[in-house]
Amino acid sequence: MGEIASIVSCGLYVPLWRLERARIAEAMGWLGSAAAHGPSGSRAVCGWDEDALTMAVEAGRRCMAGAQSRPLDALSLASTTLPFADRSNATLVAEALDLPESARTSDHAGSLRAATTALAEAARRGAEASTLVIASDARLARPGSAAEMEYGDGAVALLIAGGQPPDGCRPMATVSAVAHVSADFIDHYRMSGEPFDYALEERWVRDEGVAKLVPGAISRALDLAGLTPADVDHFAMTGMPGAARRIAQSAGLVRARVGEGLREDCGELGAAQPFLLLLSMLSAAAPGERLLLAGFAQGVDALVLLAGEGAAVRARDELARALARSRLEPHYTRYLAHRGLLVPDYGRRAERDQRTAQSVAWRKHRELAAFIGGRCGACGAVQFPKSRVCVNPECRRADTQCEHRLAETSGRLRSFTEDWQAYTPHPPCVYGNVGLEAGGNLLMELTDVAPGELEVGAEVRFVFRIKDCDRQRAYRRYFWKATRG
Amino acid sequence: MSDGIRDKVAILGMGCSKFGERWSCGADDLMLEAFGEALADAGVERDAIEAAWLGIFFDEQSTGKSSLPLAMTLRLPGIPVTRVENLCATGTEALRGAAYAIAAGVCDIALAMGVEKLKDAGYAGLPERTKGTFEDLYLPSSTAPGAFAQLASAYAARHGYTIEQLRRAMAHISRKSHDNGARNPKAHLRNRITEEQVLGAPMISYPLGVLDCCGVSDGAACAILASPRMARTLGRKDFVSLKALQLAASNGVEMGHQSWDGSSTLTTRIAAARAFREAGLERPRDQIDLMEVHDCFSITELVLMEDLGFSDEGRAPHDVLEGRYDRDGAIPCQSDGGLKCFGHPIGATGLRMAYEIYLQLLGRAGERQLGSPVMGLTHNLGGIPNRNVASVAVLGLAT
Numbered sequence: 069m070g071e072i073a074s075i076v077s078c079g080l081y082v083p084l085w086r087l088e089r090a091r092i093a094e095a096m097g098w099l100g101s102a103a104a105h106g107p108s109g110s111r112a113v114c115g116w117d118e119d120a121l122t123m124a125v126e127a128g129r130r131c132m133a134g135a136q137s138r139p140l141d142a143l144s145l146a147s148t149t150l151p152f153a154d155r156s157n158a159t160l161v162a163e164a165l166d167l168p169e170s171a172r173t174s175d176h177a178g179s180l181r182a183a184t185t186a187l188a189e190a191a192r193r194g195a196e197a198s199t200l201v202i203a204s205d206a207r208l209a210r211p212g213s214a215a216e217m218e219y220g221d222g223a224v225a226l227l228i229a230g231g232q233p234p235d236g237c238r239p240m241a242t243v244s245a246v247a248h249v250s251a252d253f254i255d256h257y258r259m260s261g262e263p264f265d266y267a268l269e270e271r272w273v274r275d276e277g278v279a280k281l282v283p284g285a286i287s288r289a290l291d292l293a294g295l296t297p298a299d300v301d302h303f304a305m306t307g308m309p310g311a312a313r314r315i316a317q318s319a320g321l322v323r324a325r326v327g328e329g330l331r332e333d334c335g336e337l338g339a340a341q342p343f344l345l346l347l348s349m350l351s352a353a354a355p356g357e358r359l360l361l362a363g364f365a366q367g368v369d370a371l372v373l374l375a376g377e378g379a380a381v382r383a384r385d386e387l388a389r390a391l392a393r394s395r396l397e398p399h400y401t402r403y404l405a406h407r408g409l410l411v412p413d414y415g416r417r418a419e420r421d422q423r424t425a426q427s428v429a430w431r432k433h434r435e436l437a438a439f440i441g442g443r444c445g446a447c448g449a450v451q452f453p454k455s456r457v458c459v460n461p462e463c464r465r466a467d468t469q470c471e472h473r474l475a476e477t478s479g480r481l482r483s484f485t486e487d488w489q490a491y492t493p494h495p496p497c498v499y500g501n502v503g504l505e506a507g508g509n510l511l512m513e514l515t516d517v518a519p520g521e522l523e524v525g526a527e528v529r530f531v532f533r534i535k536d537c538d539r540q541r542a543y544r545r546y547f548w549k550a551t552r553g
Numbered sequence: 554m555s556d557g558i559r560d561k562v563a564i565l566g567m568g569c570s571k572f573g574e575r576w577s578c579g580a581d582d583l584m585l586e587a588f589g590e591a592l593a594d595a596g597v598e599r600d601a602i603e604a605a606w607l608g609i610f611f612d613e614q615s616t617g618k619s620s621l622p623l624a625m626t627l628r629l630p631g632i633p634v635t636r637v638e639n640l641c642a643t644g645t646e647a648l649r650g651a652a653y654a655i656a657a658g659v660c661d662i663a664l665a666m667g668v669e670k671l672k673d674a675g676y677a678g679l680p681e682r683t684k685g686t687f688e689d690l691y692l693p694s695s696t697a698p699g700a701f702a703q704l705a706s707a708y709a710a711r712h713g714y715t716i717e718q719l720r721r722a723m724a725h726i727s728r729k730s731h732d733n734g735a736r737n738p739k740a741h742l743r744n745r746i747t748e749e750q751v752l753g754a755p756m757i758s759y760p761l762g763v764l765d766c767c768g769v770s771d772g773a774a775c776a777i778l779a780s781p782r783m784a785r786t787l788g789r790k791d792f793v794s795l796k797a798l799q800l801a802a803s804n805g806v807e808m809g810h811q812s813w814d815g816s817s818t819l820t821t822r823i824a825a826a827r828a829f830r831e832a833g834l835e836r837p838r839d840q841i842d843l844m845e846v847h848d849c850f851s852i853t854e855l856v857l858m859e860d861l862g863f864s865d866e867g868r869a870p871h872d873v874l875e876g877r878y879d880r881d882g883a884i885p886c887q888s889d890g891g892l893k894c895f896g897h898p899i900g901a902t903g904l905r906m907a908y909e910i911y912l913q914l915l916g917r918a919g920e921r922q923l924g925s926p927v928m929g930l931t932h933n934l935g936g937i938p939n940r941n942v943a944s945v946a947v948l949g950l951a952t
Binding site: 415416417419420421422424425428429432435436449451452453455459460461482483484485486487488489490491492496497499500501503504507508509510511512513519524525535536545547 | 674675676678681683686687689690691692693694695696698699700702703704706707709710756757758759761804805806807808809810811812813814815816939
């Protein structure tokens with residue numbers, strides 16, 4: 069079987085914050101359970117204003133930036149922690165990425181296989197469509213659980229193009245074959261609306277689930293690709309550490325180098341973990357080498373891929389870049405608070421009604437979701453929000469503005485403050501006047517900055533984040549914030 | 554070209570309540586306290602008032618909307634009463650409404666009342682409020698100190714000061730105002746403070762510590778205005794008249810255009826230039842004897858010295874530290890203690906400032922009296938440096 073689709077770009081997003089496992093052990097070790105063991109390394113945790121949706125936007129931006137403005141037909145968003153159960157999360161991500169209105173958007177949820185299944189579907193659409201597949205997860209874990217130690221938050225985006233990559237484009241990898249096994253084997257589950265996973269005994273999962281279900285999927289995928297197990301150069305599989313090695317052995321992948329995740333720096337990314345493993349494999353793959361990726365959850369998705377030229381460098385860069393920026397979260401209790409697992413007294417200001425006027429939000433959705441301002445056709449002044457009459461005091465002409473997207477531009481801080489009185493889940497609330505690279509000024513909230521590290525003139529870029537949470541109506545609204553460049 | 558408001562409006566009487574945490578008083582009590590004093594001062598009957606303006610900002614926190622709280626509290630006899638709101642310039646806006654009615658010649662006696670009952674919020678600081686249905690969706694979750702604190706970082710960057718240098722001048726401002734407030738029985742905060750206390754106070758919004766911030770208080774102030782002709786008919790010889798009353802509203806330049814760098818308040822500059830012209834002041838530095846400016850935060854007062862033209866660009870910290878704006882300086886600023894010591898019951902503030910200038914011009918400021926001033930200025934900045942309404946009024950002895 070020939071190649072059915074190409075992966076032409078990738079983007080990895082890992083939140084800035086890292087929680088050292090030693091901090092968890094310190095706080096929860098008294099339980100004598102999982103929290104007492106293995107406290108090496110750190111796991112990535114979302115900031116208070118991040119979730120699976122915002123991380124997906126960041127991974128998507130990164131991926132699209134590396135894709136030379138390719139027209140896009142579809143966006144698939146895979147996650148088990150999408151913030152909205154009924155409201156297309158993918159559609160909001162598509163708006164934030166300023167994808168064309170005609171793009172087909174779909175949420176893939178309900179299983180840790182969501183991403184591999186979405187990738188397989190995108191690959192099968194082959195030549196007819198190019199699809200951005202983004203996997204993102206920010207799973208909650210019960211304090212003191214093994215999951216709390218092992219889980220990490222993050223997102224990976226892959227851009228899938230048709231069978232024949234466009235001219236001048238060297239695909240990072242091509243998908244040769246996909247195979248599926250569906251089996252209602254419950255290694256863990258989470259009921260709708262429940263915060264935490266319920267995990268079953270690891271030894272049973274390993275022996276009765278993984279060992280019995282994965283090899284079948286692997287051999288079918290290899291058959292479809294016309295390969296033998298000995299042809300596989302790299303293998304990676306989601307699940308417990310060590311399981312992949314066991315499977316490689318039992319499935320006869322004798323030459324395969326077994327790819328690993330990023331336990332020390334990041335943790336297990338849930339639905340995004342298979343994509344992270346794919347990047348990990350690609351980072352070590354020479355052009356022409358064969359990759360086998362298996363995702364396990366209520367069955368198996370197995371994908372056979374062929375590494376492209378330059379894939380290793382691209383994947384290594386992406387991994388290094390995403391991991392380069394990190395900051396330790398010194399407060400275990402703040403991590404709990406940001407995940408909603410501890411409710412501190414945020415003061416009376418936190419009581420403010422955060423009702424969203426949805427008619428306004430829709431009227432201004434281009435501004436709010438895609439961070440689109442106006443550019444005056446007469447004088448060139450860029451302004452946010454886009455307005456009917458130009459803000460330039462020398463111009464003030466009416467109805468001259470066209471859309472100008474600010475998300476991918478930068479700015480410089482013209483003034484700022486660290487406000488200990490304004491409500492934010494992560495005091496102080498930092499905000500300031502940002503002089504836009506394109507001209508214009510905008511008073512913006514800053515995120516992922518610590519007191520004392522800002523100065524006037526500092527370069528900032530823009531990120532899509534949670535703006536406010538309306539607890540009364542169980543609603544989250546989003547907008548763009550500035551962060552250090 | 555109109556010749557403006559100069560000498561077209563006389564102040565017949567003024568009143569000001571005690572400012573503070575008036576737990577036992579509602580807005581009605583505060584208004585009656587100020588009104589009683591003003592009415593006695595004016596020497597007219599309540600029913601001589603032909604029209605009235607009420608300034609209140611947080612209507613949702615105290616009285617509810619409309620002019621009715623004033624009309625009903627004073628049991629005004631069915632005269633036209635107008636409620637105005639223009640951010641922190643609300644009090645001056647009420648004064649402007651009444652003054653314009655007098656100047657237009659449509660009535661002979663009018664009342665301007667400003668009131669705010671802040672201390673029913675249930676917590677310290679200003680009550681939380683919405684910024685507007687669209688603005689809430691993108692503007693930061695900010696506070697007043699946070700919005701004004703940014704002046705410091707932008708001013709320091711523009712003029713090459715360190716934040717520490719600026720903070721020393723800011724501490725001088727707060728210390729000076731407390732010295733003045735200590736002499737004023739109507740001020741909320743009457744304690745003296747040291748500059749070291751200001752610098753060591755808990756941080757509210759960097760670089761503003763708690764003693765860089767004005768208090769949060771309840772209060773009311775009012776003015777009974779008349780035409781100069783009516784003032785003379787009533788036997789007044791030496792009275793205070795309005796020399797200028799100007800307002801400038803942001804049109805969005807500060808919020809959205811790169812020409813503003815965040816280190817000044819544009820509208821103050823516009824309103825001041827127009828007010829000095831209206832008052833016929835060619836050398837305001839020499840002609841203004843005292844001023845009450847919008848010192849919601851110490852840094853605001855500092856940059857205002859330049860925005861109003863009393864200090865050269867970049868020189869305000871030096872002038873402040875040299876005592877130019879102290880009560881024995883060239884142009885005393887906040888001789889009554891300012892917002893710093895009175896707090897900022899928003900609707901009342903502009904009229905409270907006018908009250909101090911009025912007393913000083915008439916030589917009735919008691920322990921605070923500053924010689925024999927003839928011309929004083931009040932200034933409000935409503936909103937935040939990014940978008941605001943500035944008012945500048947000049948009051949002088951009638952000539």
